[in-house]
Amino acid sequence: MKLQMKLIIAFIIIVLLMGISQSVFLQSRIRATFQDYLDQHTYNFMVRMELMLEQYYEETGSWKNVQQLYFSSDSSNGNGHGMMMRGMGMNMSMSSDDILLVDLNGLVIADSSGTRIGSAGKDLSGKKVDLIVNGEKKGTLVLYQHKLKDLEIEFIHSSNTTILISGLLAALTAAIFSLFIAGKISKPLKILMTGIKQIASGEKAKEISISATGEFYELGEAFNDMARKLERNEEIRRTLVADVAHELRTPLSILQGKLESIQEGVINPSEEIILELTDEVYRLNRLVRDLQQLSLAEAGKLPLNIQPIDIYLLIERICNHLQWLADEKEIVLQYDKIPTEYFLQIDADRMTQVIVNLVGNALRHTPPQGMVEISAQPRANSFIIQVANTGQGIPEDVLPHIFDRFYKRDTSRTRDESGTGLGLSIAKGFVEAHGGFITVESETNKGTIFTIKLPLLN
Template structure:
């Protein structure tokens, strides 16, 4: 029985309130018993003084025709009667007071336990995978919210985050399956064609199979790279990097790709020397991902430009293109894995769909920030990120 009560928060609250009410009444009774004699004597003495100053006649009678009784006996009798009256009144008040304390204890206990019971039910459902469950929250300003309401808000935030993670997990599985299916279908179809004698094993067919296998390898490598970045199981080799030389070398590396597509590749560098402390290989990986993305969505005759600019204690590096642009509704999701503004074109051009996600993780690992701006369809896009400026003085 004791174990049952100790395991129920309702009964803990109930007995706490009830004990508090009973203790209050007991203390009140004890205080009355202690103070009553002194208070009674004080009032009797004041009454006797009043009588002696004008309330008692010369013939020994007190305000009437009864002879005055002995002072001590009168005081004792009056105290006994008064004491009995007080005790009777206290006993009569004890039962209704106890009933009121009982009712108030039940109501207050239910008030505090009900939201906890709701939390128990909702958290059990969340633990079972029902991440859309939410706790009801009263519409009140923050300053009037108690600890339980703050806890409800935090549980709802946790459930929302779990729901987002679950949605991302499902989407990731679907995206990976979709990404793998296309090249595997091409490879399998070619193999079946060879077996059935439908396809001729010439160089063009083998080249197509090789491209699909290369796409699979690139996807697996990118997934592994992203996994390392998100788990934090990689180390950065920070070195001093001269951005003017770094960007110049990068242009030479990418020059052939841009020339083959007929896209201009230009630089906009400041006159002053700008130096950052970064992992040069990872920084190159960031830029290559951004440049590949810009080249993929910029048509022949367009332009891609690298802009380097000093902004306070930071260096801002931008990759700006005159390509197809990004509409407003797509901007918040550009850095999500497997998210594509133009699915058909991206897959046709061989993009894995997670290059920008990797770039974002690498920039954040350098204590920087990355974002994208675009005026909309056919207005081009500008991917920018910041790095802390290195003081080489």
């Protein structure tokens, strides 16, 4: 069942339930109101009847002619009681209750309905009032109540009919109104479903436009953002596959060509040839290892051997190992030589690979007579390591891609010099695996600064 139909049915059900609940509530309130009215009317009537009957007995000394004078609505004698009783009899007929007078022997001697005179009145149910004259009981006034009178039943029936008709009209109105509301709600969802189906079918999803405001607009913007990210991830995936294939193709082609030449006897398997083949195998092995480490780092599953490491001593050792490259290119390699110890909770091997990569890149891209400087210092709740070099810097259009896989800004360099193009990607993954991040700043013809920010772990 579609959302639009569900909304229509929901609106109609809500209206009908409201109508039913109103009918039940009103019926109970009508009954209670009528009963309150009857109780009040009955109380006043009983009080008046009690006073008149006690006065009548006190004047006459008996109940003779009490039926004709006080309990018959057609009495026409001239003493004034008949007119009063006709008015009271009319009230009694409206309430559909019977008023009876029972003597001391338990016999009914007067009855407003005229049907129980002479019968036993001890077992009659209803409100009873003893008639006391000069301190002695002379009889009992009984109000015998029937069920709800016809007027009340008719009123309740009329109310239920009105509620039913109004409920049906309200349900029809709700159905028409829900068509409009459901259309407004389902239209953005239909647009969204079209985009989702395009993505599910492998098509390039176009950005959707939802004119509605509020949550639907935010949902549309979130979908567009997701579609852009999926498209970008797909482009990265295709580029990654192409780059991996390209990087693997060269060493494999060399290995295949040399081995086939050896098999055909074109070249001899000399020590030099075997070393060349071994280098290509090492290159393949390094590429596979780098890809594996990068994948683990990006998936958050890179194993780390966290230990307290003296960071200044670690940087000093790295610089000492790379000093030969700086001397060869006549570059000043400068770093903080602090005699004090400062221990960080890090994986020494992973962080060594990160710093070696950054310092090595800085040395390769620094011209002779230039400078590479490594600084490290704690700040607040983090530890900052910076690798800066002088030189041409990184072009502005290259900076956003500097940490991308297989990205090589200098395509003119030889394969042996350029590596796999995974160094900075791996460095970024290793730093993030430690809970930190790495950034780069560069200015043309001035130099570049790579900044590593590591959290201080207890």
